[in-house]
Amino acid sequence: MVIRAHSGRRPGDSGTRDAILAAARRQFAELGYDRTSMRQVAIEAGVDPTLVSHFHGSKKQLFLAVVELPFQPAKVLPMLLAGDRQKIGARLARFALSVLESEQGRSRMIGLIRAATSEPAAAEVIRELITRELLIPLAEGIGSDDAAYRASLVASQIVGMAMARYIVAVEPLASRDPASVADAIAPTLQHYLTDDLSPHRS
Amino acid sequence: MVIRAHSGRRPGDSGTRDAILAAARRQFAELGYDRTSMRQVAIEAGVDPTLVSHFHGSKKQLFLAVVELPFQPAKVLPMLLAGDRQKIGARLARFALSVLESEQGRSRMIGLIRAATSEPAAAEVIRELITRELLIPLAEGIGSDDAAYRASLVASQIVGMAMARYIVAVEPLASRDPASVADAIAPTLQHYLTDDLSPHRS
Numbered sequence: 001m002v003i004r005a006h007s008g009r010r011p012g013d014s015g016t017r018d019a020i021l022a023a024a025r026r027q028f029a030e031l032g033y034d035r036t037s038m039r040q041v042a043i044e045a046g047v048d049p050t051l052v053s054h055f056h057g058s059k060k061q062l063f064l065a066v067v068e069l070p071f072q073p074a075k076v077l078p079m080l081l082a083g084d085r086q087k088i089g090a091r092l093a094r095f096a097l098s099v100l101e102s103e104q105g106r107s108r109m110i111g112l113i114r115a116a117t118s119e120p121a122a123a124e125v126i127r128e129l130i131t132r133e134l135l136i137p138l139a140e141g142i143g144s145d146d147a148a149y150r151a152s153l154v155a156s157q158i159v160g161m162a163m164a165r166y167i168v169a170v171e172p173l174a175s176r177d178p179a180s181v182a183d184a185i186a187p188t189l190q191h192y193l194t195d196d197l198s199p200h201r202s
Numbered sequence: 203m204v205i206r207a208h209s210g211r212r213p214g215d216s217g218t219r220d221a222i223l224a225a226a227r228r229q230f231a232e233l234g235y236d237r238t239s240m241r242q243v244a245i246e247a248g249v250d251p252t253l254v255s256h257f258h259g260s261k262k263q264l265f266l267a268v269v270e271l272p273f274q275p276a277k278v279l280p281m282l283l284a285g286d287r288q289k290i291g292a293r294l295a296r297f298a299l300s301v302l303e304s305e306q307g308r309s310r311m312i313g314l315i316r317a318a319t320s321e322p323a324a325a326e327v328i329r330e331l332i333t334r335e336l337l338i339p340l341a342e343g344i345g346s347d348d349a350a351y352r353a354s355l356v357a358s359q360i361v362g363m364a365m366a367r368y369i370v371a372v373e374p375l376a377s378r379d380p381a382s383v384a385d386a387i388a389p390t391l392q393h394y395l396t397d398d399l400s401p402h403r404s
Contacts, residue, residue, distance in 0.1 A: 160362020173354035
């Protein structure tokens with residue numbers, strides 16, 4: 001690695017922000033949240049360390065600036081939610097598997113899970129991100145009673161699938177074809193989205 | 203912390219193994235897999251570093267010696283699997299929530315998830331552990347077609363619940379009462395255990 005400490009970029013240089021974000025994105029992805037430091041990000045970006053906090057505040061805020069979901073909910077959710085309401089579970093399940101089967105999608109999802117488990121500050125950032133970008137829009141799309149709770153139950157199964165199949169890789173789940181796995185979890189997601197969730201109490 | 207480097211214990215001392223295991227258990231739980239080192243375990247245990255590898259081989263083997271599920275499957279599974287087959291999902295869901303609601307159970311579960319996400323070597327140890335201790339006995343208890351796959355699907359929802367409710371703490375899932383959450387996931391676990399998992403293909 002070539003270390004360019006303090007290359008002479010000044011505050012306000014148009015490239016400074018981008019260089020910091022690129023370095024942060026790379027280090028958070030490669031090292032995880034707790035082993036990434038503002039100082040090493042500055043060194044890789046070739047800027048003075050004070051500029052990193054000048055532009056981005058804390059490490060937590062820097063993480064928030066670069067963390068991304070593995071897809072764009074605003075584009076995807078309307079398509080998934082349109083059409084037959086009794087088949088949303090199947091559409092969501094197929095979509096989740098397609099994201100997790102793609103290399104980029106899987107590596108982002110694993111990055112999110114790794115960061116969330118490593119430190120409470122990172123978990124908080126990820127909670128804010130998925131609540132704002134995913135759970136609230138999904139709940140609005142569902143539009144039924146208790147929609148936010150339903151959305152969070154859906155998320156629990158999808159995250160659990162990512163853990164079990166791709167991170168821990170338990171068998172035979174890890175080697176089953178994606179279409180079969182989508183078939184298996186589709187009724188689960190449908191249940192969370194449209195069923196009565198506490199039938200024997202109602 | 204009092205550091206007792208090389209206290210004079212000799213190989214074969216009855217306490218040496220136990221001291222190493224206790225130190226390893228504490229450090230893996232507190233620091234996570236990748237920040238725990240054989241050397242620091244030796245220092246905390248007050249033994250010569252060579253004794254750690256003498257007794258336990260690699261760091262991975264040392265981890266395997268101390269990692270534990272948050273409950274004893276041999277005691278619990280027979281009770282959960284006995285009785286009405288159509289209510290296994292409900293019994294498993296209530297049991298999973300009761301483990302995750304206890305402080306010790308939750309902290310062990312989080313420790314397992316944290317270790318599994320931190321490094322492939324730790325994930326492999328945890329895969330071996332849950333396959334041998336949990337998934338195979340559960341599959342044998344289910345005894346139906348594709349039982350191992352069914353057991354791994356059950357594990358995916360329980361792990362996902364641990365992540366979403368206790369680690370990322372998404373709302374309103376995180377603050378819902380445990381009994382309601384058990385009600386919500388019971389049909390999911392039942393589906394994985396006893397339903398046809400690819401109905402439109404059969």
